[in-house]
Amino acid sequence: MRELQVADFTISDETDAYVIAEIGHNHEGDLGKAIELVRRAAAAGANAAKLQKRDNRSLYTREMYDQPYTGRNSYGATYGLHREALEFGRTEYVELQQLSAELSIDFISTAFDFPSVDFLADVGVPAIKLASADLTNTPLLAYAAKTSKPLIVSTGGAEMDDVRRAVETILPINPNLALLQCTAVYPASAADLNLSVITTYRREFPEVVVGFSGHDDTPEASYTAFALGARVVEKHFTLDRARPGSDHHFSLEPSHLTELVEGLRRTRESLGSNVKRQLPGEAGALRKMGKKLVAAFDLPAGHQLTERDIAIKSPGGDGMKPYLLTEILGRTLTTPLAADAEFSMGQLS
Structure with missing residues (x-):
């Protein structure tokens, strides 16, 4: 049966979409902004608010960590310092977890490396996300799978063999998997989305929940994705698209996130029954x-x-x-x- 349990939400073909508001680093390293983003995500009806977790010193080569990084989107003189300025630690995660529990929204995160998997497992997130860039990182996929937490895996930039390899790595260890069609273009145009891959994933992986991680800058394609069988929908989320940063410009603002959640519910209603009968x-x-x-x-x-x-x-x-x-x-x-x-x-x- 195609089903995934994340905290109190059972995701299946019969349910509404599990909507993830991907905050990423749109909080700009400011806990106050992160708190507001979580509040607004909950108010919009999202099921989860999500951050990204990196252990920057172990993740990047010394050359990449120390390379100069300037410009409008920079938060540090080098790329490493830029990333460190955007990184939250245990204190921030615990506070955001507690807030999320009060607001009845799940608080999850993407792990980019082994120490981050350990960190997220230790703080007790209800699910771990793995980014598209780590689809071929089978050691990390296997390591995350061993936490027994539900894994949500994006597949941007992949060939089908990469997807099969990732699924074959995870499922023998951990059956709790959602696989998201994704395009690693920021922002992605309609022609980039290839939503028909959702039906390919559903056919090839009948026991796996399938979803859509959309880097398009409107909610509309997500409705089509749901109609094709996507039951996890992830969209980047910001308070203001005009803010400096690499993700703000294609993220949904709060009104757009509300529109997405409501539109996905209407889509489910409009799909209705597959039995043709007179009403x-x-x-x-x-x-x-x-x-x-x-x-x-x-x-x-x-x-x-x-x-x-x-x-x-x-x-x-x-x-x-x-x-x-x-x-x-x-x-x-x-x-x-x-x-x-x-x-x-x-x-x-």
Whole structure:
């Protein structure tokens, strides 16, 4: 069965989407901004607010850590100092966890390295995200899987063999997996999204929950993703798209996140049942616009019916449906019938 439990939310084909507000580092290293982002994510109806966790000294080569990093999006003179300025530690994580619990929103994070997996497991997040860039990092995937926490794995920039390898690495260790179609373009255009991959994942991995991590800057594609079977939807989230930083410009603002959550619920409602049947609410329109078989003009008892004697007219009501025309042709009336009166089998011999 395709199902994933994250904290109190059961994700399956029968549920609403599990919506992740990806804060990332849009808090700009400011705990106050992070608190506001979590509050606004909860108010918008998201199921989870998500950060990113890096152990920068072990993650980057010394050359990359020390390389100059200047410009509008920089928070430090070198790339390493930039990343450190954006990193939260245990104190911030615990405070944000406590706030999230009060607001009834899950608090999760992406682990980019082994120490970060340990950190997140230790602070007790209900799920761990693995980024697209680590889809081929099978040692990290296996290490995260061993925590037994639900894993949510993005697949941007991957070939199908990379996805298969990742799934084959995780599932023997940990069956609690969601696989997200993703495109590593920031922002991604509609032509970049390839949402049809969602159906490929659902077909190839029938036991795995499938989702969509969208780097497009509007909610609309997420509705299509849900209709195709995505039940986890992740979108970057900010308070202000105009802020400096690499992610703000394609992130959803609070009003957009509210629109996303509400739109996904409407999408589920509109999908409805896969059983085709007449709904009670359709009866009025069908009576008014539907058709029935009636006498074309006054017909006497004993008359043998021809096509000339029968008209097809509205309202439909409970009369004989037009598809029964061939069943009454050639039959004989046992009683007279006035023009526009309905035919019934009880009048025919």
